[in-house]
Amino acid sequence: RKEVEQDPGPFNVPEGATVAFNCTYSNSASQSFFWYRQDCRKEPKLLMSVYSSGNEDGRFTAQLNRASQYISLLIRDSKLSDSATYLCVVKSNDYKLSFGAGTTVTVRA
Amino acid sequence: DADVTQTPRNRITKTGKRIMLECSQTKGHDRMYWYRQDPGLGLRLIYYSFDVKDINKGEISDGYSVSRQAQAKFSLSLESAIPNQTALYFCATSGQGTNYGYTFGSGTRLTVV
Numbered sequence: 508r509k510e511v512e513q514d515p516g517p518f519n520v521p522e523g524a525t526v527a528f529n530c531t532y533s534n535s536a537s538q539s540f541f542w543y544r545q546d547c548r549k550e551p552k553l554l555m556s557v558y559s560s561g562n563e564d565g566r567f568t569a570q571l572n573r574a575s576q577y578i579s580l581l582i583r584d585s586k587l588s589d590s591a592t593y594l595c596v597v598k599s600n601d602y603k604l605s606f607g608a609g610t611t612v613t614v615r616a
Numbered sequence: 617d618a619d620v621t622q623t624p625r626n627r628i629t630k631t632g633k634r635i636m637l638e639c640s641q642t643k644g645h646d647r648m649y650w651y652r653q654d655p656g657l658g659l660r661l662i663y664y665s666f667d668v669k670d671i672n673k674g675e676i677s678d679g680y681s682v683s684r685q686a687q688a689k690f691s692l693s694l695e696s697a698i699p700n701q702t703a704l705y706f707c708a709t710s711g712q713g714t715n716y717g718y719t720f721g722s723g724t725r726l727t728v729v
Contacts, residue, residue: 541717543717550722553717556717596717608657
Protein backbone atom coordinates (compact mmCIF):
# COMPACT_ATOMS: atom_id res chain seq x y z
CA ARG A 508 0.00 0.00 0.00
CA LYS A 509 1.33 3.43 -0.91
CA GLU A 510 2.05 5.70 2.02
CA VAL A 511 0.15 8.56 0.43
CA GLU A 512 -2.63 8.03 -2.08
CA GLN A 513 -4.35 10.61 -4.23
CA ASP A 514 -7.02 10.57 -6.88
CA PRO A 515 -4.99 11.40 -9.99
CA GLY A 516 -7.91 13.23 -11.63
CA PRO A 517 -7.90 15.10 -13.86
CA PHE A 518 -10.38 17.52 -12.39
CA ASN A 519 -11.53 19.70 -15.25
CA VAL A 520 -13.40 22.76 -14.01
CA PRO A 521 -14.53 26.12 -15.44
CA GLU A 522 -13.08 29.37 -14.20
CA GLY A 523 -14.77 30.52 -11.04
CA ALA A 524 -15.75 27.04 -9.93
CA THR A 525 -14.84 25.38 -6.66
CA VAL A 526 -12.82 22.19 -6.78
CA ALA A 527 -11.89 19.93 -3.90
CA PHE A 528 -9.91 16.74 -3.59
CA ASN A 529 -8.43 14.55 -0.90
CA CYS A 530 -5.53 12.35 -0.15
CA THR A 531 -5.15 9.56 2.38
CA TYR A 532 -2.05 8.53 4.29
CA SER A 533 -1.20 5.23 5.92
CA ASN A 534 1.17 6.17 8.74
CA SER A 535 -0.86 7.20 11.76
CA ALA A 536 2.30 8.61 13.38
CA SER A 537 2.72 11.22 10.65
CA GLN A 538 3.55 14.59 12.08
CA SER A 539 3.30 17.27 9.42
CA PHE A 540 1.28 17.71 6.29
CA PHE A 541 1.67 19.87 3.23
CA TRP A 542 0.23 20.61 -0.18
CA TYR A 543 2.73 21.28 -2.94
CA ARG A 544 1.96 22.55 -6.39
CA GLN A 545 3.83 21.25 -9.42
CA ASP A 546 3.52 22.75 -12.87
CA CYS A 547 4.24 20.53 -15.84
CA ARG A 548 7.58 18.80 -15.19
CA LYS A 549 8.83 21.67 -13.04
CA GLU A 550 9.88 21.53 -9.42
CA PRO A 551 7.30 21.15 -6.66
CA LYS A 552 6.65 24.34 -4.75
CA LEU A 553 5.15 24.57 -1.31
CA LEU A 554 1.55 25.74 -1.53
CA MET A 555 0.63 25.50 2.12
CA SER A 556 1.09 23.59 5.30
CA VAL A 557 -1.93 21.80 6.72
CA TYR A 558 -2.79 22.29 10.37
CA SER A 559 -5.03 20.19 12.58
CA SER A 560 -7.59 22.96 12.93
CA GLY A 561 -7.73 23.58 9.19
CA ASN A 562 -6.32 26.65 7.54
CA GLU A 563 -6.88 29.03 4.66
CA ASP A 564 -4.56 30.88 2.38
CA GLY A 565 -6.55 33.15 0.13
CA ARG A 566 -8.71 30.96 -2.10
CA PHE A 567 -7.16 27.76 -0.79
CA THR A 568 -8.46 25.84 2.22
CA ALA A 569 -6.78 22.79 3.68
CA GLN A 570 -8.23 20.37 6.16
CA LEU A 571 -6.73 17.51 8.13
CA ASN A 572 -8.64 14.61 9.58
CA ARG A 573 -6.27 12.60 11.74
CA ALA A 574 -8.88 10.05 12.79
CA SER A 575 -9.59 9.09 9.20
CA GLN A 576 -6.08 9.89 8.01
CA TYR A 577 -6.98 12.14 5.15
CA ILE A 578 -6.11 15.63 4.01
CA SER A 579 -8.17 17.80 1.72
CA LEU A 580 -7.59 20.85 -0.43
CA LEU A 581 -10.34 23.13 -1.66
CA ILE A 582 -9.82 25.82 -4.25
CA ARG A 583 -12.48 28.52 -4.52
CA ASP A 584 -13.05 30.81 -7.48
CA SER A 585 -10.67 28.84 -9.67
CA LYS A 586 -8.33 30.76 -11.95
CA LEU A 587 -6.67 29.56 -15.14
CA SER A 588 -3.38 29.88 -13.29
CA ASP A 589 -4.51 27.24 -10.78
CA SER A 590 -4.07 24.57 -13.46
CA ALA A 591 -1.35 22.31 -12.08
CA THR A 592 -0.72 19.05 -10.30
CA TYR A 593 -1.22 19.19 -6.55
CA LEU A 594 0.96 16.92 -4.45
CA CYS A 595 -0.09 15.75 -1.04
CA VAL A 596 2.96 15.43 1.19
CA VAL A 597 3.22 13.83 4.60
CA LYS A 598 6.17 14.09 6.95
CA SER A 599 6.48 11.09 9.23
CA ASN A 600 9.59 12.12 11.09
CA ASP A 601 12.25 14.79 11.06
CA TYR A 602 13.43 14.06 7.55
CA LYS A 603 11.17 11.70 5.67
CA LEU A 604 8.66 13.21 3.27
CA SER A 605 6.22 10.88 1.55
CA PHE A 606 4.70 12.20 -1.64
CA GLY A 607 1.46 11.35 -3.31
CA ALA A 608 1.55 10.93 -7.06
CA GLY A 609 -0.49 14.10 -7.49
CA THR A 610 -3.93 15.29 -8.48
CA THR A 611 -4.16 17.14 -11.78
CA VAL A 612 -6.45 20.15 -11.97
CA THR A 613 -7.27 21.86 -15.24
CA VAL A 614 -9.19 25.13 -15.16
CA ARG A 615 -10.79 26.07 -18.47
CA ALA A 616 -11.90 29.48 -19.66
CA ASP B 617 19.68 33.44 -8.49
CA ALA B 618 17.68 30.38 -7.58
CA ASP B 619 17.86 29.09 -4.00
CA VAL B 620 18.64 25.58 -5.27
CA THR B 621 20.51 25.15 -8.55
CA GLN B 622 20.82 21.88 -10.39
CA THR B 623 23.05 21.08 -13.34
CA PRO B 624 22.62 19.87 -15.97
CA ARG B 625 18.96 20.62 -16.73
CA ASN B 626 18.75 17.88 -19.32
CA ARG B 627 21.05 15.00 -20.13
CA ILE B 628 20.97 12.04 -22.46
CA THR B 629 23.51 9.34 -21.72
CA LYS B 630 24.23 5.81 -22.83
CA THR B 631 23.79 2.66 -20.82
CA GLY B 632 26.88 1.91 -18.75
CA LYS B 633 28.16 5.47 -18.61
CA ARG B 634 28.93 7.26 -15.37
CA ILE B 635 27.09 10.49 -14.84
CA MET B 636 27.05 13.09 -12.10
CA LEU B 637 24.22 15.47 -11.27
CA GLU B 638 25.18 18.51 -9.27
CA CYS B 639 23.25 20.59 -6.80
CA SER B 640 24.06 23.74 -4.88
CA GLN B 641 21.95 25.80 -2.50
CA THR B 642 22.10 29.29 -1.08
CA LYS B 643 19.53 28.80 1.70
CA GLY B 644 22.22 28.10 4.29
CA HIS B 645 20.49 24.87 5.32
CA ASP B 646 22.39 21.84 6.50
CA ARG B 647 19.93 19.32 5.08
CA MET B 648 19.96 18.27 1.45
CA TYR B 649 18.13 15.54 -0.45
CA TRP B 650 17.99 13.82 -3.80
CA TYR B 651 14.67 12.58 -5.19
CA ARG B 652 13.57 11.02 -8.42
CA GLN B 653 10.15 11.39 -9.97
CA ASP B 654 8.53 8.88 -12.26
CA PRO B 655 5.05 9.22 -13.78
CA GLY B 656 2.36 7.90 -11.45
CA LEU B 657 4.75 7.18 -8.59
CA GLY B 658 5.38 10.47 -6.86
CA LEU B 659 8.79 11.57 -5.67
CA ARG B 660 10.99 8.96 -4.07
CA LEU B 661 13.98 9.62 -1.82
CA ILE B 662 17.36 8.42 -3.09
CA TYR B 663 19.79 9.87 -0.53
CA TYR B 664 19.77 12.52 2.12
CA SER B 665 22.41 14.37 4.12
CA PHE B 666 22.00 16.26 7.37
CA ASP B 667 25.47 17.79 7.24
CA VAL B 668 28.77 17.38 5.43
CA LYS B 669 29.73 14.30 7.41
CA ASP B 670 26.31 12.68 7.40
CA ILE B 671 25.08 10.70 4.37
CA ASN B 672 22.10 8.35 4.48
CA LYS B 673 20.40 6.05 2.03
CA GLY B 674 16.82 6.69 1.10
CA GLU B 675 14.25 4.23 -0.15
CA ILE B 676 15.79 3.68 -3.62
CA SER B 677 19.57 4.14 -3.27
CA ASP B 678 20.69 1.09 -5.28
CA GLY B 679 22.65 2.16 -8.33
CA TYR B 680 23.33 5.63 -6.97
CA SER B 681 25.99 7.30 -4.85
CA VAL B 682 26.34 10.79 -3.45
CA SER B 683 28.97 13.22 -2.30
CA ARG B 684 28.50 16.16 0.06
CA GLN B 685 31.38 18.39 -0.87
CA ALA B 686 30.34 21.32 1.29
CA GLN B 687 27.31 22.54 3.19
CA ALA B 688 25.99 24.05 -0.02
CA LYS B 689 26.85 21.25 -2.46
CA PHE B 690 25.42 17.76 -2.83
CA SER B 691 26.04 15.70 -5.95
CA LEU B 692 24.41 12.49 -7.15
CA SER B 693 26.25 9.93 -9.27
CA LEU B 694 25.04 7.06 -11.37
CA GLU B 695 28.08 4.81 -11.57
CA SER B 696 26.80 2.77 -14.49
CA ALA B 697 23.59 4.20 -15.88
CA ILE B 698 20.77 1.87 -16.93
CA PRO B 699 17.57 2.71 -18.84
CA ASN B 700 15.27 2.37 -15.81
CA GLN B 701 17.13 5.28 -14.24
CA THR B 702 15.51 7.51 -16.83
CA ALA B 703 13.58 9.97 -14.69
CA LEU B 704 13.29 13.52 -13.46
CA TYR B 705 15.71 14.14 -10.60
CA PHE B 706 15.23 16.80 -7.96
CA CYS B 707 17.59 18.11 -5.35
CA ALA B 708 16.06 19.76 -2.29
CA THR B 709 17.07 21.45 0.92
CA SER B 710 15.27 22.09 4.17
CA GLY B 711 15.63 23.51 7.60
CA GLN B 712 15.55 21.33 10.67
CA GLY B 713 12.27 20.31 12.24
CA THR B 714 9.05 18.65 11.22
CA ASN B 715 7.27 21.82 10.18
CA TYR B 716 9.79 22.83 7.53
CA GLY B 717 8.83 22.33 3.94
CA TYR B 718 11.43 21.68 1.31
CA THR B 719 12.84 23.96 -1.38
CA PHE B 720 13.47 22.11 -4.62
CA GLY B 721 15.79 22.74 -7.50
CA SER B 722 14.36 22.97 -10.99
CA GLY B 723 15.22 19.38 -11.76
CA THR B 724 17.41 17.36 -14.10
CA ARG B 725 15.71 15.38 -16.82
CA LEU B 726 17.89 12.33 -17.39
CA THR B 727 17.42 9.89 -20.24
CA VAL B 728 19.47 6.71 -20.40
CA VAL B 729 19.48 5.08 -23.84
